[in-house]
Amino acid sequence: MRDDSKTPLLAVRDLHTYFHTFAGTVKAVNGVSFEIGQGEVMGLVGESGGGKSVVGFSILGLIDSPGRIEAGEILLHGQDLVTAGEARLREIRGREISMVFQDPMTSLNPLHSVGRQMDEVLRLHSDLDAGARQKACVEMLESVGISRAAERLKAYPHQFSGGMRQRVVIAIAMLAGPRLIIADEPTTALDVTIQSQILKLMRRQIAETGASMILITHDLAVVSEMADHITVLYCGNVVERGRTRDLIANPAHPYTRGLIDSIPDTTHRQDRLRQIPGSVPDIRNLPRGCNFRDRCPRAQTLCAEQEPALTQQHGSLWAACHFPLAPGETA
Amino acid sequence: MFAYLIKRLIQMVLVLWVVSVIVFLMMSFTGDPVFMVVPIDATDAEIAQARRLLGLDQSLLVQYWKFLTSLLQGDFGRSYVFRQPAMTLILERMPATVEMVLVAMALAIAVAIPLGVYAGANPESRISRFIMAGSLLGISLPGFWVGMVLIYLFAVHWGVFPSSGRGDTAELWGIRISLLTWDGWHHIVLPAVTLSLGTMAIILRMTRAGMMEVGRQDFMKFARAKGATRSDVLYKHGLKNALIPVVTIFGLQLGDLIAFATITETIFSWPGMGKLLIDSIYRADRPVIVVYLMLVAFIFVVINFIVDIVYTMIDPRITLK
Numbered sequence: 125m126r127d128d129s130k131t132p133l134l135a136v137r138d139l140h141t142y143f144h145t146f147a148g149t150v151k152a153v154n155g156v157s158f159e160i161g162q163g164e165v166m167g168l169v170g171e172s173g174g175g176k177s178v179v180g181f182s183i184l185g186l187i188d189s190p191g192r193i194e195a196g197e198i199l200l201h202g203q204d205l206v207t208a209g210e211a212r213l214r215e216i217r218g219r220e221i222s223m224v225f226q227d228p229m230t231s232l233n234p235l236h237s238v239g240r241q242m243d244e245v246l247r248l249h250s251d252l253d254a255g256a257r258q259k260a261c262v263e264m265l266e267s268v269g270i271s272r273a274a275e276r277l278k279a280y281p282h283q284f285s286g287g288m289r290q291r292v293v294i295a296i297a298m299l300a301g302p303r304l305i306i307a308d309e310p311t312t313a314l315d316v317t318i319q320s321q322i323l324k325l326m327r328r329q330i331a332e333t334g335a336s337m338i339l340i341t342h343d344l345a346v347v348s349e350m351a352d353h354i355t356v357l358y359c360g361n362v363v364e365r366g367r368t369r370d371l372i373a374n375p376a377h378p379y380t381r382g383l384i385d386s387i388p389d390t391t392h393r394q395d396r397l398r399q400i401p402g403s404v405p406d407i408r409n410l411p412r413g414c415n416f417r418d419r420c421p422r423a424q425t426l427c428a429e430q431e432p433a434l435t436q437q438h439g440s441l442w443a444a445c446h447f448p449l450a451p452g453e454t455a
Numbered sequence: 456m457f458a459y460l461i462k463r464l465i466q467m468v469l470v471l472w473v474v475s476v477i478v479f480l481m482m483s484f485t486g487d488p489v490f491m492v493v494p495i496d497a498t499d500a501e502i503a504q505a506r507r508l509l510g511l512d513q514s515l516l517v518q519y520w521k522f523l524t525s526l527l528q529g530d531f532g533r534s535y536v537f538r539q540p541a542m543t544l545i546l547e548r549m550p551a552t553v554e555m556v557l558v559a560m561a562l563a564i565a566v567a568i569p570l571g572v573y574a575g576a577n578p579e580s581r582i583s584r585f586i587m588a589g590s591l592l593g594i595s596l597p598g599f600w601v602g603m604v605l606i607y608l609f610a611v612h613w614g615v616f617p618s619s620g621r622g623d624t625a626e627l628w629g630i631r632i633s634l635l636t637w638d639g640w641h642h643i644v645l646p647a648v649t650l651s652l653g654t655m656a657i658i659l660r661m662t663r664a665g666m667m668e669v670g671r672q673d674f675m676k677f678a679r680a681k682g683a684t685r686s687d688v689l690y691k692h693g694l695k696n697a698l699i700p701v702v703t704i705f706g707l708q709l710g711d712l713i714a715f716a717t718i719t720e721t722i723f724s725w726p727g728m729g730k731l732l733i734d735s736i737y738r739a740d741r742p743v744i745v746v747y748l749m750l751v752a753f754i755f756v757v758i759n760f761i762v763d764i765v766y767t768m769i770d771p772r773i774t775l776k
Contacts, residue, residue, distance in 0.1 A: 218682035230673040
């Protein structure tokens with residue numbers, strides 16, 4: 125369990141974000157709750173289409189029509205962002221909560237110089253004069269490992285490599301000293317060799333500033349290195365959460381077990397990668413009961429009848445499963 | 456950059472030469488200008504004399520050669536009708552056309568860009584649908600009809616704007632300009648509005664399409680995640696990325712309107728160069744037509760060149776090669 129003496133920086137309570145499309149209502153996020161303390165890193169894990177990114181965009185109030193936050197609370201220091209007005213949200217975006225996107229090739233504006241895109245954050249969120257802003261941008265670029273920073277401010281995104289662009293994006297995200305960074309698959313689009321550099325950079329940045337981070341990823345290997353806590357999403361629901369060590373070593377939910385088992389084991393020779401059978405069900409009309417039951421080796425009749433609630437398991441774990449795994453048990 | 460300029464210059468000379476050949480050939484098929492110059496009861500001898508005077512008794516090749524050599528000496532030929540240098544005739548009337556077109560283009564931009572951005576950013580809204588329906592009208596209604604309706608409503612019925620002419624002009628560096636007088640502005644409103652509607656509709660639709668395309672890009676969401684205001688996201692991040700096709704169309708329309716504002720000028724009796732072109736065609740005034748069309752080709756080449764430079768100012772990834 126989390127240390128209750130810390131008041132959470134961000135508390136998401138029973139968040140529902142739906143997309144009302146012609147083909148039906150997509151319940152992308154359907155009752156998600158979690159908390160993040162100051163300085164903590166939380167991994168938000170799940171398959172593609174599991175609603176991870178939608179959680180991130182919901183927090184910043186960046187859900188566009190036909191999407192809508194239907195219910196729930198997003199409390200930043202106790203203030204509800206769901207009911208906060210657009211003006212307040214604009215103050216929060218970039219200043220208190222910032223975001224790093226998946227693809228650095230597309231998240232920077234190709235027609236504005238890097239310096240201008242960095243400067244924009246400071247113009248929005250600080251009272252610094254032009255000279256001070258420029259100095260802050262140079263320092264920030266240097267701290268994300270970009271040399272000749274003063275010169276590079278004048279350069280345009282296409283003059284940077286993918287890894288360098290992601291460093292710029294991180295620099296922009298860190299510039300106003302946010303307390304929470306939402307990183308949405310920050311390394312997925314990068315070369316493997318660059319991935320670890322970027323992860324190290326992000327870990328150093330948040331350690332230095334004491335910021336918290338939500339690391340959205342499908343890659344449990346990445347998250348196990350970075351995160352203090354992990355929340356596993358499946359079909360817009362939290363299926364398991366807990367401390368990273370407990371969850372990776374002894375997951376209680378068969379879905380988490382399946383995700384961990386599908387990481388290739390490089391110490392032993394494997395003939396075939398293990399995988400979770402089947403695919404994510406059609407999220408537009410989810411059946412009654414547990415959403416994972418069709419793919420679950422442990423499913424029984426109860427799983428088709430009743431949706432499992434999130435209950436406390438061994439160690440720090442909470443899982444939504446009628447037949448959870450005991451420590452050491454395999455699915 | 457220097458190599459680029461040289462290349463463009465050579466291109467321009469080639470274009471102008473091709474245009475001159477085509478126009479010369481075309482004109483030789485369109486009636487005999489001699490009969491436009493001589494009186495209706497002229498004798499054969501008088502006709503032959505006039506033909507010799509105009510140099511029309513020689514072969515087409517010789518005529519073209521003479522035209523080309525005098526062109527290179529700065530002589531663009533004389534109008535058969537006015538007995539004046541053709542270039543002077545055109546340049547005298549050009550300011551009237553250019554100022555009407557500039558007002559029309561400014562009006563088109565001022566209306567089309569904000570509405571296009573709005574319609575692109577809110578494609579589902581009722582106002583956007585209304586704007587788009589209006590733009591269809593702007594594209595499909597013919598200019599002469601719009602001009603007549605405007606004259607009927609604003610000149611005849613309400614009497615708020617004059618229906619014809621240029622009004623008072625003031626002189627600046629020897630050029631007569633309506634935009635320097637209140638009366639001139641009063642006169643330019645109706646023709647400029649008439650002329651602008653089509654371009655306005657096209658630019659509006661291009662802007663909307665571009666904004667819809669750009670709206671899906673990650674950097675737009677990233678800009679919002681920084682805390683930028685909606686109008687900053689739309690105008691500073693979005694519009695600039697949607698602007699390349701808009702600038703292209705703008706350039707083509709600008710050239711087109713300057714060259715062929717004929718119909719609007721005719722309806723509003725605007726003494727511009729489009730009217731001169733029509734009159735010259737009626738009178739088979741070959742030198743004026745040739746020079747006019749070469750001038751139009753020149754204007755298009757220059758506008759395209761400027762558009763290319765504007766591209767590089769908008770997008771740092773584009774270089775002039």
